[in-house]
Amino acid sequence: MLNFKRCLCIVLLLLTAIATNAQQSQPVTLKELLNRVDQKAPQLFTDSAAILIRKAQAVEIRSNWLPNFWLNYQADIGTSNNVIGPYFSLGLVPSSSSGIHNTNVTSAASTNLGIARLDWEIYNFGAYKAANNVANSDVTVEQKQFAEAKYDLRAFTIGNYLQLLRLQDFMSIQYRDIQRTGEILRSIRSLAMSGVKAGVDTSLAEAELSKARLNFIEINNQLKQVQLQISAVSGVPYQSIVPDSTVEIALINQPTAYLFPIDTVTHPLISFYRSVYQNSLQREDLVKKQYNPKILLEAATWGRGSSISPGDQYNALSTGYGFQRSDYLVGLGISYNLFDLRRRQLKLRTQKANTDYDEKKLREQQVLLSNSASQADVEMQTALDRLKEIPNQLNAANASYRQQLSLYRNGLSNIIDLDAALNILYRAETDYMQAKYDYANALFQKAITENQVNKILNLLK
Numbered sequence: 001m002l003n004f005k006r007c008l009c010i011v012l013l014l015l016t017a018i019a020t021n022a023q024q025s026q027p028v029t030l031k032e033l034l035n036r037v038d039q040k041a042p043q044l045f046t047d048s049a050a051i052l053i054r055k056a057q058a059v060e061i062r063s064n065w066l067p068n069f070w071l072n073y074q075a076d077i078g079t080s081n082n083v084i085g086p087y088f089s090l091g092l093v094p095s096s097s098s099g100i101h102n103t104n105v106t107s108a109a110s111t112n113l114g115i116a117r118l119d120w121e122i123y124n125f126g127a128y129k130a131a132n133n134v135a136n137s138d139v140t141v142e143q144k145q146f147a148e149a150k151y152d153l154r155a156f157t158i159g160n161y162l163q164l165l166r167l168q169d170f171m172s173i174q175y176r177d178i179q180r181t182g183e184i185l186r187s188i189r190s191l192a193m194s195g196v197k198a199g200v201d202t203s204l205a206e207a208e209l210s211k212a213r214l215n216f217i218e219i220n221n222q223l224k225q226v227q228l229q230i231s232a233v234s235g236v237p238y239q240s241i242v243p244d245s246t247v248e249i250a251l252i253n254q255p256t257a258y259l260f261p262i263d264t265v266t267h268p269l270i271s272f273y274r275s276v277y278q279n280s281l282q283r284e285d286l287v288k289k290q291y292n293p294k295i296l297l298e299a300a301t302w303g304r305g306s307s308i309s310p311g312d313q314y315n316a317l318s319t320g321y322g323f324q325r326s327d328y329l330v331g332l333g334i335s336y337n338l339f340d341l342r343r344r345q346l347k348l349r350t351q352k353a354n355t356d357y358d359e360k361k362l363r364e365q366q367v368l369l370s371n372s373a374s375q376a377d378v379e380m381q382t383a384l385d386r387l388k389e390i391p392n393q394l395n396a397a398n399a400s401y402r403q404q405l406s407l408y409r410n411g412l413s414n415i416i417d418l419d420a421a422l423n424i425l426y427r428a429e430t431d432y433m434q435a436k437y438d439y440a441n442a443l444f445q446k447a448i449t450e451n452q453v454n455k456i457l458n459l460l461k
Contacts, residue, residue: 301326
């Protein structure tokens with residue numbers, strides 16, 4: 001008897017300490033938690049870095065219009081024996097400008113050459129603009145993907161926050177169950193000592209009390225696991241994540257909370273797939289224009305010196321350094337590869353297939369979103385109907401338990417009937433808890449599906 005009382009006191013002190021700790025911790029509102037997730041989630045930091053990469057790539061592509069300006073200089077020593085005849089320049093082909101000697105000359109000559117050359121593709125019939133458009137579209141896709149990831153993370157946080165509310169209610173139910181079981185056990189011991197009830201009833205009650213304690217421990221563990229998941233994305237210490245217990249009732253007391261239209265124009269999921277489709281269209285335009293003719297501006301100036309005199313005299317090598325002649329050349333050119341017509345046709349066919357896929361993917365997501373909205377409406381109606389019926393079950397179960405407890409204390413009922421009434425009350429309380437959770441969850445799922453989360457958050461204080 002003494003051991004039982006001591007154990008019961010320890011349990012009650014533990015439960016009181018947990019309840020006191022929960023009261024001392026300031027509840028975290030859903031708005032506050034979502035703001036912390038937006039600011040602290042590691043996944044969002046990673047995704048925002050990906051946007052910076054795309055922006056840097058866009059700046060890099062915008063610089064493609066810059067010309068090439070080459071500066072070259074060389075000083076050489078070697079022989080100068082040329083022959084008449086054309087050839088293809090395959091790589092580096094040594095060459096010098098002079099006439100043909102009657103004999104092979106082995107005397108060395110010195111030369112130097114300095115060249116400044118400009119090579120600029122000044123116009124390509126829209127290819128530069130198309131490339132820039134694709135780069136900007138890549139940035140937009142990354143930004144929309146970031147927005148979708150942020151939206152999904154908010155949905156994840158809302159789901160876990162509602163789970164915390166459910167588990168918090170479940171712990172309260174379990175706490176009351178422990179108190180009721182303890183009350184029954186005290187009554188049984190009193191009746192057993194007076195000889196009214198058999199001692200076996202005490203063992204049954206102790207087993208039920210132990211089971212209730214184990215359930216409480218398991219629920220508390222589940223609650224901490226959910227707290228840890230929220231802490232990982234919000235940066236809030238898990239011990240401080242105590243949900244606001246008024247959320248479910250506040251939403252239930254809003255009879256028109258679920259009356260809002262679906263928003264498919266700015267929905268992050270649809271916006272992302274729409275940006276992917278637009279990106280494919282931009283790539284089609286780039287394929288069409290990247291094989292266009294190119295108008296080139298070419299300019300060069302150079303200076304040259306040689307130790308060979310105009311009279312074909314081989315002077316000292318030192319006389320070959322220093323510019324003796326200078327020239328310049330400026331011109332416009334146009335370049336076009338006829339076989340690019342075929343290349344453009346093949347590449348455009350491939351890109352059109354990608355565009356068609358992205359368009360179908362966009363339409364698929366729109367249909368799925370519409371179906372999800374319809375399913376959310378069904379879940380909402382079911383949750384409302386359940387909430388209307390649950391109070392009847394709860395009131396009847398509570399009255400039944402009180403009657404059975406009174407009958408048992410007066411020796412007019414047995415422990416089996418009392419335990420059955422206790423279990424019915426426990427199930428009714430858990431059903432009510434689940435009904436509140438189902439309503440709040442269905443409402444937020446509808447809001448998430450229809451991009452109306454802010455409207456629901458504005459209903460909460």
